[in-house]
Amino acid sequence: MVYRIKDIQEQLSVVAEDMEKYVRKNKIKVSKDGNISAKAYQAIFDFYSIESAKIDNKSVYVLNGHKIEVKQKPFYESENGTVSLFQDDAINFLKNLPSASVDLIVTDPAYSGMNQRLKLGRGKIIGTYADAGKKGAKWFEEFRDSEENYKTLLQECYRVLRNNRHIYIMFDSYSLLSLAPIVRDVFEVKNVLCWDKVNIGLGHYFRRRHEFILFASKGKRHLNSKNIPDVWKIKRVVHSKYPTQKPTEVFELMMKGSADKDFVVCDPFLGSGSAAIAAIKSSCKFLGCDIADNALTFSKERVKQFLETKTDMYQKSSLLGDDEAMTKLFLNGKFK
Ligand SMILES: C[S@@+](CC[C@H](N)C(=O)[O-])C[C@H]1O[C@@H](n2cnc3c(N)ncnc32)[C@H](O)[C@@H]1O
Known part of the structure; x- marks a missing residue:
């Protein structure tokens, strides 16, 4: 590079x-x-x-309990100050964070490439984007994943991440093929993980049952455990209220691998807030951002209720697949 x-x-x-x-x-x-x-x-x-x-003249906001100055007011901040959610474009949000302020990035961007490549047969496979991002819309806005824009996003992720820390980035197969080389330019890629969704999904040829996750580092850091396989069998969320809601277990596994207690975890493409729930379950602090109104409304309610009642309103039960390794990690998992 x-x-x-x-x-x-x-x-x-x-x-x-x-x-x-x-x-x-x-x-x-x-x-x-x-x-x-x-x-x-x-x-x-x-x-x-x-x-x-x-x-910059923007108001300075200090996240309670830990010393991070964010030059923005949050859309929501939990009473105990451990979760803060912001409404912004991901790159802009990251630019407002100081360098080396985050301990772990886990994220699932809304790639624009996937939908373009899925214009097969009678049209786009994953629905219409006409009202994307607007209130009440079925689908959300896409992140423009041109090489230049994606590189800027990754460079900002690199800047805000502390040294000797990890990042996990989720990919569909199409985006992985075109964007993974850019991740390698910025971070040290250690693994290509496969999330096996157990149940078959849509697809014009072989029907999709998986997504990829790139696991990479800034500097050197071991995983918390050497017992985590690189295929994660976790069922997809069905009848989700938010499009592409991911199971919290996917993010929990990232945190089991790479987070210590009180780590500041960041997801700049928050969606329904699954990463925020996983961070709370993992005793971490959380900074999240999304561009869309409904993502913020969803995740705020979800986090608030989870903190008050310990129940997850958008994922009522565990989605672990029938897999011995996964079961062991979640039930008996002593990672240190
Ligand atoms: C694939 S979804 C994330 C789903 C999330 N992981 C979950 O479990 O619910 C991607 C999210 O990125 C958001 N998004 C799209 N463009 C964005 C941008 N430029 N900046 C921040 N968020 C954006 C969308 O609104 C959407 O909520």
Whole structure:
């Protein structure tokens, strides 16, 4: 991957002369083409992200209980201050977080590529997007996953993640083929995990029963357990109130592998809030964001009720498949 000063200038709107002064002052080596090392790129990126956060006039919000300043007011903050949900575009939301402020990212983006590639036969396989994202709409807005936009998203994920931490990104097969190389440019990819949904779904050829999850790291970190297989047998959510609601167990497994108590877990594509429920169950703190009104309404109600009653209004029972490894991990799982 090529690291260019010009990219930081454009992304963070830094004046070229300011950047030149910074580079000279810090004796950063720049090639004739304006390229710098990955380490220098991250250092400059971090410096200017924090600088731009200071300049910006948005209200500063401090998440109770742990020291994270988010330059936005949350849509919802739990009374105990451990869960905060924001309504924003994912990239914008991440840009408002300070560098190295999050311990684990688990996310399931709304890729735009999948629907385009599924224009087969009589039309799109997963329904109409006409009212996507609007109140009462059946479907949600897509994240524009052009190479450039996706790279920006990943670079922001990298910046906000602490060093020696993990990230899990969910993919359908189509998006994995086109976007996984970009993940490898930014993070160290360690595994391609397979979520086996047990029950068969739609499909024009072989019918889909799985999704992929890329497991990657920033720096070095072991998993909490060496007993977790790379195929996760967990049933899909049927008759969900929110499209593509994922079982909480999928996110719980990510946390079993990679979270300690009180870790700050972040999901910038929150949807119905399954990752938030998994974070509460795993004794973690949670920062979530979604662009859509209904995602925030759903997840706020769901989190509130779960914190008050310990019942999950959108996933009433366990969705673990009939699999010995999974059962062991959830019932007897001592991970340390
Ligand atoms: C696949 S769903 C997430 C489902 C979630 N994991 C769950 O279990 O309910 C993707 C979400 O991304 C949201 N989204 C789409 N574009 C976005 C953007 N630019 N920024 C933030 N969220 C976005 C959609 O509104 C949708 O809720």
